Amino acid sequence: MGKATLILENGAVFVGRSIGSTADRICEMVFNTSMTGYQEILTDPSYAGQGIVMSYPLIGNYGVNSEDNESGRPWAEAFVVRHLSERGSNFRCEGGLNEYLRRHDITGIEGVDTRALTRILRSQGTMNGMITCAEHFSMEEVLPRIHAYRVEGTVERVTRKAPQVYPALEEQKLRVALMDYGVKENMIRCLQKRGCQVTVYPALTPAQTILDGHFDGVMLSNGPGDPADNVGIIAQVKKLYESELPLFAVCLGHQLLALATGAETRKMRFGHRGGNHPVKDLAAGRAFITSQNHGYVVTAESVDPAVAEISHVNVNEGSVEGLRYQRPHCFTVQFHPEASPGPKDTEYLFDRFIADMEAVRGEKGGKR
Incomplete structure (x- = not known):
């Protein structure tokens, strides 16, 4: 896992490790308080255009399977977790969440303080964000792009x-x-x-x-x-x-x-x-x-x-x-x-x- 950075439109920066796809991704960042059900959440079409912050700290511990999808594919743009389990332990497990994210081109980041991130989104409101795996980037260049994003035509x-x-x-x-x-x-x-x-x-x-x-x-x-x-x-x-x-x-x-x-x-x-x-x-x-x-x-x-x-x-x-x-x-x-x-x-x-x-x-x- 390489370095990944989450940048919010208010200028807040969270540094963590890359999971899933390594493509730059700009989307609307929202938080979900569920303790389980991450696969159903990822495949809920209502998340189209959005990145999901999971407030529960341990995600991926029971893996993924072919039965829990709520649509034909995941619709979330990005995924943010405190800790991603390396392997799933469940009798229905058919693979790991990290590989699932990578296969479906969902950009993710782990190792960030999701409690602090959730508090920002609660107090200041839902806002746009960008996840990038680039070693170097210009805040002056990325912030206007983040601000310009709109959830449209979903x-x-x-x-x-x-x-x-x-x-x-x-x-x-x-x-x-x-x-x-x-x-x-x-x-x-x-x-x-x-x-x-x-x-x-x-x-x-x-x-x-x-x-x-x-x-x-x-x-x-x-x-x-x-x-x-x-x-x-x-x-x-x-x-x-x-x-x-x-x-x-x-x-x-x-x-x-x-x-x-x-x-x-x-x-x-x-x-x-x-x-x-x-x-x-x-x-x-x-x-x-x-x-x-x-x-x-x-x-x-x-x-x-x-x-x-x-x-x-x-x-x-x-x-x-x-x-x-x-x-x-x-x-x-x-x-x-x-x-x-x-x-x-x-x-x-x-x-x-x-x-x-x-x-x-x-x-x-x-x-x-």
Whole structure:
């Protein structure tokens, strides 16, 4: 391992050892508080355009395998850890994390004080950074390049290029259209194991295509970037909302539907990323521990009570974590009920979506 340097846009410099690719990499630096699940995190498309700082100090101790990927490839640009385990110890281990990073061209650095780095990102907010393996560099030359970086066009990058059908894992009961803005594989599996045939569509698919498919319901997936940048997609989401189809949206999908119905979003100082975020379900009157990965949030004051009511809030700071729409059979959440990684406390939301679709089918006499 050679020398590597992480430079933040505020001028802070962290020197460590190179892991993964040795290519220079500029990206938005964010931190994740999960203790495990680094492979699922790396392959979550919501991290496109970002470098991940793992706040837990030991990463890579159980290696990597072919089962834990949440998409066809990793999307993170860079990876920052305190200590990278040289070998993985697990009965499913198929290789080491360092080789995995190298194979997928992810630039990384280890041996830095990730606690100090996390404190900077918490207090000063998410910021851009650069990892370089160059022995010599000019701060006057690299800082303008770091400042100029923007996370843009990420949904178009991560979405699939053609529709794909996933069969129900048991008896097929329902047909669901899932809009892929950067979907995680376990979101699809959570529907499959509940008797759904899932047709996953590219992000830019016209709403009319979905409506012509006579599906029982529509799910809007998670994804990367600023939700307000997706003007064309928001227009199509509004058409889906105006239909009678049951709708369930997660993370970016939650934000897109809020924008489509007149609410607003804002960028958070450092976002929520990890598997230990407490969220209160206001109707149930209880809190759940959730998996989260988002840097934007729907602003509570912009939600029109005639359109939707806030259904979930973040216990730590009160931000909007879910909306229940006045339009029948339509609800959204900011967190990840499919987890992977993270607790599965909120998988009950998939059951609620199934119940909504079955109720609508019952009203129609079982016809799609």
